[in-house]
Each structure stands twice: as C-alpha cells, then as structure tokens.
Amino acid sequence: MRLDGVGRRYGLRGPWVLREVDLALPAGALVRITGTNGTGKSTLLRLIAGIDAPTRGRITGRPARTAYVPERFPAALPFTVGGYLLHLGRVQGLGRAEAAARAGEWLERFGAGAFAGTPLAELSKGSSQKVAVAQALLADPPLLVLDEAWTGLDTVARAELDRAVRDRVAAGATVVFVDHDPRRLAGEADAVFAVEAGRVRAEAAEVRSEASPARSEAGRLRSETGESPSVRADRRVRIVVSGGRALPDGIPGSPSYAPAEDGTTTVCTVDAAHSDALLRALLAARPPWHIHQLSTEGVRV
Numbered sequence: 260m261r262l263d264g265v266g267r268r269y270g271l272r273g274p275w276v277l278r279e280v281d282l283a284l285p286a287g288a289l290v291r292i293t294g295t296n297g298t299g300k301s302t303l304l305r306l307i308a309g310i311d312a313p314t315r316g317r318i319t320g321r322p323a324r325t326a327y328v329p330e331r332f333p334a335a336l337p338f339t340v341g342g343y344l345l346h347l348g349r350v351q352g353l354g355r356a357e358a359a360a361r362a363g364e365w366l367e368r369f370g371a372g373a374f375a376g377t378p379l380a381e382l383s384k385g386s387s388q389k390v391a392v393a394q395a396l397l398a399d400p401p402l403l404v405l406d407e408a409w410t411g412l413d414t415v416a417r418a419e420l421d422r423a424v425r426d427r428v429a430a431g432a433t434v435v436f437v438d439h440d441p442r443r444l445a446g447e448a449d450a451v452f453a454v455e456a457g458r459v460r461a462e463a464a465e466v467r468s469e470a471s472p473a474r475s476e477a478g479r480l481r482s483e484t485g486e487s488p489s490v491r492a493d494r495r496v497r498i499v500v501s502g503g504r505a506l507p508d509g510i511p512g513s514p515s516y517a518p519a520e521d522g523t524t525t526v527c528t529v530d531a532a533h534s535d536a537l538l539r540a541l542l543a544a545r546p547p548w549h550i551h552q553l554s555t556e557g558v559r560v
C-alpha cells in the first residue's frame with residue numbers, strides 16, 4: 260500500500276495538517292507512527308484506514324478488508340456487545356454463525372465474555388475498549404490500524420492485544436499503530452514514521468532485542484527493501500452508509516467495511532470500477548442502507 264503526495268486539511272481554508280506525504284506500507288509489517296500531541300497522527304491513521312480521504316494526493320493498494328480502532332470508541336450505540344459484534348462481523352463479510360463464534364472467542368480472549376448481553380452504553384471505559392478492539396480483530400483483517408488501542412485496557416488485555424498484533428503480522432497483515440507508550444511493542448516495529456510539522460519522516464526500523472518475540476521474517480525483509488507487493492494503481496470509492504442489513508457475499512471489487520468514528524455510520528470502500536455494484540447491493544438490501552456520502556480519493560461527489 261502506498262501514499263503518494265498525500266495532503267489533508269480540514270475545511271477549505273484550514274491549515275494543512277499533513278502535506279506531501281509519501282509512504283510505503285509493506286505487507287507483513289508492523290509500523291509504528293510517532294509524533295507529539297496534535298501533530299496529525301490520528302489524521303494519518305484515518306487516511307491509511309480509509310475512514311477519511313486525502314485532500315490531495317493518492318492512496319493506492321489498500322488491502323481489500325481493513326479494520327480500525329479509533330482513538331475514541333463511540334460507546335453510545337443502540338446494541339448489546341454481542342449484537343454489535345455480530346453486526347460488525349456480518350458487515351465484514353462473515354456468515355452469521357462464524358461472526359457469532361468469533362465475537363465470543365475475542366470477548367473471551369479479552370476477558371469480556373460476561374458482557375455479551377450488556378448494552379454498549381452500560382459498559383465501563385475499559386470494557387468498551389475491549390469491544391472496540393474485538394470488532395477490529397473479528398475478521399482477520401489484512402490491514403489493521405490501531406489508534407491508541409491499548410489505552411484503557413487492563414494489563415492482561417493489553418498483553419492479549421500485543422499477541423493479536425504479532426499474530427496478524429505473522430499471518431502477513433500490515434499493522435499500523437500509534438501508542439503514547441514508547442515501550443509498546445518496543446524493538447518489534449519493521450518501520451517507524453514520525454509525524455512532525457505536517458510532514459512524515461521515515462526513521463530507522465527498530466532493532467530486535469534478544470527478548471523480542473520472533474515474528475515474520477518476510478515482513479522484515481520486505482520493509483527493508485521497500486518492496487510493496489500489494490500495490491494496485493486503481494482508485495477506490497468511499498461510500499458512507501448507515502442503517503441497512505448485512506450485505507450478500509461475493510460483491511465484486513473487494514469492498515472493505517469499517518465503522519466510522521462517529522459511531523453511527525459505516526465506511527465502505529471499493530475499487531472504482533465496482534462501485535456501482537456495491538451501491539446496487541446497498542440499496543437492494545432490505546431494509547436498504549442509507550447513503551450519507553460518496554467520494555473518490557480526495558474528491559467528494
């Protein structure tokens with residue numbers, strides 16, 4: 260996956276938060292993003308995850324399915340924990356039984372199995388964060404984007420998330436993360452990018468210490484050579500939707516689905532050549548999905 264000449268500003272005359280960002284994110288790599296408060300780390304993560312579109316430049320080669328844990332998880336949704344995860348699993352393309360099974364497994368792994376029937380709005384901050392993390396891990400995403408995802412988790416759950424991240428990378432996924440604690444997965448990142456004054460600068464890969472758990476050698480090699488095997492030059496279309504039912508399997512164009520940060524909508528992205536098929540499926544669902552916004556990389560339609 261690549262970002263080429265990417266810039267992002269909020270509003271027509273707002274200051275550029277990010278400018279001229281050129282970045283290669285290899286598959287099978289763990290990528291740490293650093294930077295002081297307010298420099299644009301979350302903005303960069305939202306662009307990488309496809310939750311937000313660049314004002315300028317292009318993002319290509321995003322894996323078909325992406326998952327994202329926002330810095331603030333919107334807990335006030337009208338779902339129980341189990342119902343929410345089932346819904347998200349279905350949106351991410353899992354069958355009903357598989358979505359329910361995986362939801363249960365991830366809740367257990369994070370020590371939140373007892374909350375399956377609890378309304379999201381009644382969860383503590385820590386339990387709510389476990390749900391935020393579980394929804395992102397449900398469907399083995401090839402791209403996992405974590406914005407301070409460890410914050411609010413207890414020690415056991417934090418270690419579990421460390422493990423889940425290592426497993427994803429070992430399975431060939433790209434995991435991009437921000438964490439305020441520099442000790443988080445210390446020595447394990449294959450690439451480190453620092454956000455500073457609107458620019459993104461590559462730093463040296465971290466040196467693995469004897470104590471660091473072994474991980475995908477392929478990912479390390481790819482990041483060292485800068486090779487990015489999954490680059491596709493096609494444009495992607497973003498469709499922001501809410502309210503409909505799970506979509507059928509087999510929609511062409513590798514659509515990906517991720518919860519938007521506002522907590523009420525879902526962001527679907529698909530290759531431009533297949534956006535009509537996805538739109539038809541969204542409108543044909545019963546009840547149909549409500550379309551809030553349609554855009555291509557950087558262009559609102």
Ligand SMILES: Nc1ncnc2c1ncn2[C@@H]1O[C@H](COP(=O)(O)OP(=O)(O)OP(=O)(O)O)[C@@H](O)[C@H]1O
Binds near residue numbers: 269294300302
């Ligand atoms: N939706 C938005 N509308 C307007 N301005 C925004 C929006 N999101 C972020 N910004 C601005 O963009 C800049 C970068 O914010 P961002 O949240 O990306 O930084 P950050 O490095 O993640 O910060 P922190 O470390 O505090 O989480 C800030 O000045 C912020 O106020």
